[in-house]
Amino acid sequence: MPLSPRGALAFSIAVLVVAPRPVASAPPTDPDRLPGEDPPAKPPPRYPLALVERPLVLPSGAVQAMPVLYFSHRSIIDYPSSYYPSVRGAATLDSGMNARVGVAGLELGGHVSFGLLGSAHLDSTNTFQGGGGDVTVGFARSFAITALFHASVASPRIDRYLLRLVLSTKRRLSSRSAVVVHARIGDNHLRNFEMHAPTDTVTVAAGVTVQAQVNAFLGLQGRAYFGYYRQLQPDQQNESLPRSATYVGQDYGIAFVAAVHPAVDIIGGFDLIATGSAFLQYHVGLAFRRVP
Amino acid sequence: MIRVLLATVALVGCTQMQSARTLRTGDTRVSAGISRMSISDDTQLIPFYLGELHVAYGVTDTAEVGLQLGRSAGIGDAISSVGVAPKISLHETRAIAVSLAFPGVVAWDESRTLSPSVAAAAYPTLYVGLQLDGETEVVLSPRVGGVWRPGSGDSSNVFLLGGAVGLSIGAPARATVQPEIGILLVQSSTTDHREAVFTIGFGVTAGNGSAARRYARRP
Numbered sequence: 442m443p444l445s446p447r448g449a450l451a452f453s454i455a456v457l458v459v460a461p462r463p464v465a466s467a468p469p470t471d472p473d474r475l476p477g478e479d480p481p482a483k484p485p486p487r488y489p490l491a492l493v494e495r496p497l498v499l500p501s502g503a504v505q506a507m508p509v510l511y512f513s514h515r516s517i518i519d520y521p522s523s524y525y526p527s528v529r530g531a532a533t534l535d536s537g538m539n540a541r542v543g544v545a546g547l548e549l550g551g552h553v554s555f556g557l558l559g560s561a562h563l564d565s566t567n568t569f570q571g572g573g574g575d576v577t578v579g580f581a582r583s584f585a586i587t588a589l590f591h592a593s594v595a596s597p598r599i600d601r602y603l604l605r606l607v608l609s610t611k612r613r614l615s616s617r618s619a620v621v622v623h624a625r626i627g628d629n630h631l632r633n634f635e636m637h638a639p640t641d642t643v644t645v646a647a648g649v650t651v652q653a654q655v656n657a658f659l660g661l662q663g664r665a666y667f668g669y670y671r672q673l674q675p676d677q678q679n680e681s682l683p684r685s686a687t688y689v690g691q692d693y694g695i696a697f698v699a700a701v702h703p704a705v706d707i708i709g710g711f712d713l714i715a716t717g718s719a720f721l722q723y724h725v726g727l728a729f730r731r732v733p
Numbered sequence: 734m735i736r737v738l739l740a741t742v743a744l745v746g747c748t749q750m751q752s753a754r755t756l757r758t759g760d761t762r763v764s765a766g767i768s769r770m771s772i773s774d775d776t777q778l779i780p781f782y783l784g785e786l787h788v789a790y791g792v793t794d795t796a797e798v799g800l801q802l803g804r805s806a807g808i809g810d811a812i813s814s815v816g817v818a819p820k821i822s823l824h825e826t827r828a829i830a831v832s833l834a835f836p837g838v839v840a841w842d843e844s845r846t847l848s849p850s851v852a853a854a855a856y857p858t859l860y861v862g863l864q865l866d867g868e869t870e871v872v873l874s875p876r877v878g879g880v881w882r883p884g885s886g887d888s889s890n891v892f893l894l895g896g897a898v899g900l901s902i903g904a905p906a907r908a909t910v911q912p913e914i915g916i917l918l919v920q921s922s923t924t925d926h927r928e929a930v931f932t933i934g935f936g937v938t939a940g941n942g943s944a945a946r947r948y949a950r951r952p
Contacts, residue, residue: 493908617908618939620763649786651763651939653908661910663765663937665786665802689813691804693767693784695935713767713784715804715811721782 488732490700492660493619493652497611498579499543502733507539509708509726511554534558535570537726548577552591569594573603585609589627600632621650629670641673646690658700666692691715696724704730741880741891741919741930742770742805744814744840744854748785748934749874750911752901753830753862755822756791757942760906763788766936772928781805785936787818795822801836814840820860830862852882856893862901870901874915879922890922897932906942911935 488503489495499505513533537554553572573591580586587607594600605627613619629642646668654660668690696710706728714720750764764787771778782805789799799818805811816838824831835857842850856878863871875896882890897915917930 614761614763614939614941615904615907615943617904618941620939649763649765651765651937653903653910653937653939655903655908655910661937663767665765665784667802691784691802691813693765693786693804695765695767695937711767713782715784 488703488730490658490703491654492662492698492700493613493617493654496579497583497585497609497621498546498548498577499541500732501543501545503541503543503730505541505728505730507541507708507726507728509537509539509724511535511537511722511724513720513722532559546578548579550575550577583611602630602632604628604630617654619652621652623648623650625668642670643673644668644670644690660698660700662694662696662698664692664694664696666690698728704732706730741852741854741893742772742781742783742917742932744816744838744852744880745856745876745878745893745895745917748911748913748932748936749858749860749872749897749899750785750787750913750934750936750938751789751820751860751872752870752905752909753832753860753872754825754905755795755820755832756789756797756906756940757794758791760791760940760942761789762797762906762938762940762942764911764936764938766911766934768932768934770930770932772930781930787936789818789820796820799834799836801838812840812842814838828864830860830864832860832862834858834860852880854878854880854893868903868905870905872899872901872911872913873897874899892920892922894918894920895930899934901938903938906940908940909938911938 488500511534513535514531534557535554536557537552539550539552541548541550543549551572551574554570556568556570571591571593573589575587575589577585577587585608587605587609589603589605589607591603591605592601593603605625607623607625609621609623611619611621624647625644626646627644629644631640631642646666648664648666650662650664652660652662669687670690671687692712692714694710694712696708699707701707707726708728709723709725711721711723714722748766748768750766751762756762764785766785766787768783768785770781770783772781783803785801785803787799787801789797791797797820799820801816801818802814804813816836818834818836820832820834822830822832835855837853837855839851839853841852856876858874858876861873863873865871873896876893877895878893880891880893895915895917897913899911899913899915901909901911903909911934913932913934913936915932915934917932919928919930921927
């Protein structure tokens with residue numbers, strides 16, 4: 442309820458009366474410091490080991506390289522009849538390298554991936570899968586905006602390009618927990634698919650990442666992602682594309698980050714990719730970091 | 734029957750990702766997890782995966798409300814679900830906690846290959862938490878319920894009976910991980926057809942609760 446003018450005046454007086462007046466006082470002195478000696482320089486802030494304390498953007502001058510192995514397994518279910526489905530599997534082993542650097546308040550990143558092994562059901566074996574880059578800028582202490590580009594050339598028959606603009610914020614829930622919320626918009630451009638016309642699929646999505654610090658160096662995180670996709674040029678003859686012009690995608694993941702050294706993390710986890718054709722993906726990797 | 738089973742497990746989910754203790758007033762809990770289920774068929778075990786997101790908020794010191802989202806992956810057509818899960822505390826001491834939840838969920842088949850493509854479920858769940866030490870709780874969660882598929886007639890409605898046992902490890906109400914195993918028995922409402930679904934899940938939970946408040950004696 443808003444205060445009346447009289448009430449506001451009374452409130453102001455009460456604050457003036459009750460609130461303690463600032464008292465000028467000498468700064469506390471260090472008994473070990475000699476007279477005239479300059480105070481010791483404040484040590485630079487250290488990059489935190491705890492996952493829940495890490496910022497969204499690398500500090501300027503920091504460099505991070507992260508080689509990762511990905512193992513994907515797809516359970517392909519056929520329904521020759523409603524009672525007796527048949528199950529067959531398809532698996533791939535991919536490798537990726539992600540490099541990031543903090544420059545003048547920005548974080549610049551680049552990534553490439555290569556297919557190492559693949560089963561007969563998938564055509565991604567020992568090939569360059571794709572790559573891309575991103576730039577992130579942080580603002581208002583706990584927010585960041587990322588612009589990301591990725592080109593996928595996993596198959597000689599398909600060229601696909603992804604553009605994303607991501608707004609993220611990280612909130613500490615307690616000394617041992619944090620949550621990262623992000624919203625994103627973007628476009629998937631399918632340029633070349635077996636003589637079909639190029640298509641664009643726009644997406645609006647949001648996600649939540651939950652971070653829990655088990656002990657001083659081990660952090661766990663679970664994530665959930667929900668996206669709305671709309672295909673602008675639906676091609677009903679293309680059986681590999683979604684059957685309708687709009688669909689909803691969701692991904693989930695569990696991962697750990699073990700800070701085994703101030704400059705080295707061991708990471709691992711698995712993701713349930715349920716956007717498009719569904720599959721399960723495991724990953725394990727290292728993160729090497731140098732922070733000035 | 735196999736697709737009815739898929740809809741059922743998507744509705745009911747697997748990983749509870751919560752303590753038997755309810756949140757205190759104003760506290761929030763956010764959990765994300767993944768479950769793997771094995772549906773036994775006459776000839777093989779069919780793998781089935783479900784991702785889940787739960788958010789809960791303490792409305793009083795003995796009651797919380799929750800929202801949960803889930804989606805299947807790894808088998809055939811995707812099934813998504815959304816639901817609410819109020820929970821009330823029945824008994825709580827430092828060593829043991831008992832609470833009762835009333836989840837209600839709606840699921841839909843996005844490809845619309847199921848007919849009908851929408852189903853609803855309710856499955857009251859009892860939570861019994863045994864505190865092993867300050868950061869480890871064993872959570873038992875038996876549940877019973879049913880799945881209703883409007884417009885399908887009685888033939889594809891099913892009854893549920895199941896339970897899970899899990900651990901909640903970490904700082905209570907702040908940062909925990911929850912491994913869990915469970916079983917779900919699905920019985921057709923009109924025939925003798927019965928199936929068993931075995932589950933294993935893992936969740937990560939973060940919250941802003943206080944351990945000091947959690948163990949404070951209630952009036």
